[in-house]
Amino acid sequence: MSRYAYVNGRYVPHGRAQVHIEDRGYQFADGIYEVVAVRHGRLVDEGPHLDRLDRSLAEMRMAAPMARAPLRHAMREVIRRNRVADGIVYMQVTRGAAPREHAFPKAAKPALVITAKRLLPKFAQMEKGVSVITLPDIRWKRRDIKTVNLTANVLAKQQAVEAGAFDAWLVDEGGMVSEGTASNAWIVTKDKELVTHTPDYRILNGITRLSVRALAETEGYRFVERPFSLAEAQAAAEAFITGTTAWVTPVIAIDKKQVGDGKPGPLTRALQRLYATYADNPA
Ligand code: PDD
Numbered sequence: 512m513s514r515y516a517y518v519n520g521r522y523v524p525h526g527r528a529q530v531h532i533e534d535r536g537y538q539f540a541d542g543i544y545e546v547v548a549v550r551h552g553r554l555v556d557e558g559p560h561l562d563r564l565d566r567s568l569a570e571m572r573m574a575a576p577m578a579r580a581p582l583r584h585a586m587r588e589v590i591r592r593n594r595v596a597d598g599i600v601y602m603q604v605t606r607g608a609a610p611r612e613h614a615f616p617k618a619a620k621p622a623l624v625i626t627a628k629r630l631l632p633k634f635a636q637m638e639k640g641v642s643v644i645t646l647p648d649i650r651w652k653r654r655d656i657k658t659v660n661l662t663a664n665v666l667a668k669q670q671a672v673e674a675g676a677f678d679a680w681l682v683d684e685g686g687m688v689s690e691g692t693a694s695n696a697w698i699v700t701k702d703k704e705l706v707t708h709t710p711d712y713r714i715l716n717g718i719t720r721l722s723v724r725a726l727a728e729t730e731g732y733r734f735v736e737r738p739f740s741l742a743e744a745q746a747a748a749e750a751f752i753t754g755t756t757a758w759v760t761p762v763i764a765i766d767k768k769q770v771g772d773g774k775p776g777p778l779t780r781a782l783q784r785l786y787a788t789y790a791d792n793p794a
Pocket of ligand 1: 546690691692693694695714715716717718719720753754755756
């Protein structure tokens with residue numbers, strides 16, 4: 512099947528989609544992105560993802576490449592042209608192409624690329640759970656902005672893969688777990704409290720995190736936002752991650768030490784079911 516991408520106003524065959532060599536995303540990682548899940552042909556949490564895109568643009572002092580209505584249309588057109596029923600839409604906005612100069616260019620226009628691909632939810636992985644290693648969080652201090660500068664995330668993920676783990680949980684200088692390389696980290700304490708990091712500059716405020724939080728609160732589960740330490744995570748009753756592609760995935764071992772009894776826990780399972788139902792019927 513031929514794939515198509517949206518590149519600065521045109522729909523082009525994926526294999527021939529190109530941006531300029533002096534695009535600032537390429538030279539400075541001067542850009543932001545969003546990944547939105549598509550489930551049964553519908554976008555999951557489209558509004559919150561577009562709100563976060565706007566927030567990232569504002570924090571980067573970048574202009575929006577287009578208004579929201581045409582952007583929503585372009586996303587749907589890319590989904591349609593690629594015949595994606597289950598998968599993801601990727602959107603990237605950079606400050607545009609201009610001769611290399613650190614300060615903002617005067618004339619550049621924001622560049623927008625949208626791609627879509629088929630990807631089934633990872634049901635087997637969600638069923639079994641995953642293991643993580645931990646690594647020092649060496650990222651910059653504005654992780655709340657979804658920038659394309661993912662160098663530290665890429666290095667950490669590769670190290671996890673080489674260690675035979677699914678991912679790395681990143682640990683700050685104070686010994687607190689911030690998040691995964693592309694997901695948010697959660698634990699369930701022995702007295703059944705759900706804990707995930709405060710949404711500040713130290714983590715990306717995940718859209719899945721927010722939906723899972725809302726579902727948990729509707730069910731009356733106790734939920735608290737605060738940093739938790741690696742020691743606390745290893746001693747927790749349950750652990751899991753949330754993210755656009757991970758949904759709710761149990762974490763059954765941290766640095767080879769099993770979490771709880773080494774199997775996905777009951778609260779994780781309950782949230783997993785709630786989120787799957789939610790993703791199947793997006794608002
Ligand atoms: N990553 N934390 C980081 C560092 C992330 O990159 C992501 C998402 C999340 C989870 O956010 P959300 O629930 O909105 O997907 C947390 C995307 C999926 C990626 O880079 O592919």
